[in-house]
Amino acid sequence: MSSSEKELRRLARRLLETEVVQLVIGYEESEVGVRPCFIHKPQEAERLVWNPECRLNLARYLRDLKDSRVGVVMKGCDGRALVELIKENQVDRRNVFIIAVECNGVYKPLKYGSLRQERQISEYCKRCEVRLSPIRDYVIRSDGFAFNNASDNDEKPLNWLSIFRKCLRCMACIRSCPFCYCTECSIEGFKPALVHKLVDTMELFTFHLTRALHIVGRCVECGACESSCPVEIPLTRLYRELNQWFKENYNYIPGLSLEQAPPPLVFKERDRT
């Protein structure tokens, strides 16, 4: 057990014992990997782990827990997502105790029937520059695993049409995303049915572009969608390209400060239409 893990467990236990929070959300080990866990009792804090398999963005769960005080383990990107969610009034900052853990990148998941056998740092982590959550109540410095900073930016253009053909429409990208919280999703809605469920490739294209346009300027490139995807669609790559465009036009990088207002939420006369 690494020292950061020990510190994490001790902190979670204290938080629950002193009733600062009612619940701690973190990661625990399962038989085949690491999964999110919800700790309600101090003695259960021993289940918490911290390692490069801690992939899923936990900010996603905070939207549904508006009324309880929650302690949550956050990587850099999770914290950025939380910043945006607070600005969009989805999460109350006063109810969240942020345990910011220094992140050195997470591994690509080794999924069922994969050709790859060895662990690799995820592509999106190689490009990440925010290793610690921008908002935090407690900081845990991490050790134990090394960050592979060799950023081999593979910029060859992708054939998105053929990539989207693989899509199963399992909606894991939507469900794992912290920003997809519409009660009636335009993609899943019936009236009007913008995108039909049983569709061909062109509608899959519409589906992914609709989603991309909805989260551009909000997406923090945490890679939750990409790592959840059962057919390995490199979604973060698409959103990053759109985010770059957004940055050039609106001079805004999502999730870095609570003060800077997100351009989609404010009106300025000189905005390009």
Next chain:
Amino acid sequence: MTLLSITDEKLRIFVRELFSKRVLFAPVKRNGYFEFSRLSNPEDIILNYTNTRLSPKRLFLPQRQLLFKYYPKKGVTQESEEHSNAVLFGVRPCDASALSVLDSILLKLPYKDNFYENRRRETIVISLSCIKPMAECFCNVFETGPIRGTGEDLTLTPVNKVFIVEVRTPRGMMIVEDFGKLFTEAGREILEEYKILIREAVNEMDRRLRIDKKKLIGLEKEIGEEFFQLNAQRCIECSICSFTCPVCYCFETEDFLEGDHYSRFRGWDTCVHPLFTKMASGLDPRSTKADRIYHRFCHKLSRIPLAFNTYGCVGCGRCVSLCPTGIDIKEVLEKWG
């Protein structure tokens, strides 16, 4: 039970012959994982694979399938079905067993699924035993592997550079007779090795998880159990578990207006989705996430066995491995098995 053997080179010839006569579906490398695909070149076939990311269910129950077209003047026209004389080659025993599970559900009278039957009826299933099962697998629980499952016509097991061929059905016997020259009687030494291999593989699986599957019927009474509430906190309600499951067969239909006619499609649906049981009146008998997760497990492990005398899970481990939040059906098995 007839045991034959075939050498590696002759198996290649066998595949090439099958390819020239029939539509051949076999595992290939694609998109960074293994996948069942209609072969365009018999040399692409991969036989030392782990398992395919997506289950072969897609070939028989496609994600999007045209059922019929309706013309206001002409009436209903039905589409003709492709690949009726297909061979599913190199499928793992668990996935082959899944087909026999689907058979007992979808081909049961009086509600027989004709679209499924058209694709399934003529298909020859040739399976390839698992010598090194993956960490997620638990096929021993439902006796669907690792060496032999149910639903195969021929079972191939790699033993020391040759393949032991077990003929499982009369149809399998016919194929062997068609290609009689390629198969030889298995020698005694090879058979000894084969027996050792079976024993080791079964022991290895039994060490991991061993339960009494008959007790799973009791899951029926466990609605509202804390276990499901805890897993529901985690679940993000994507459909990965059902879409990658080789057995899940729920579908929905949708009509489209296409020019001068309507087309009705059907495709996969999933019981973990919040809209699955929501009715037009607003009533939803499974309104919470915990109810839906419970239903998925209970249906597979208790209700299908009660209604169809077979289990709705074959232990392939896809849902365990692919679930983004690590919900694990093996925990249900351990707890109630």
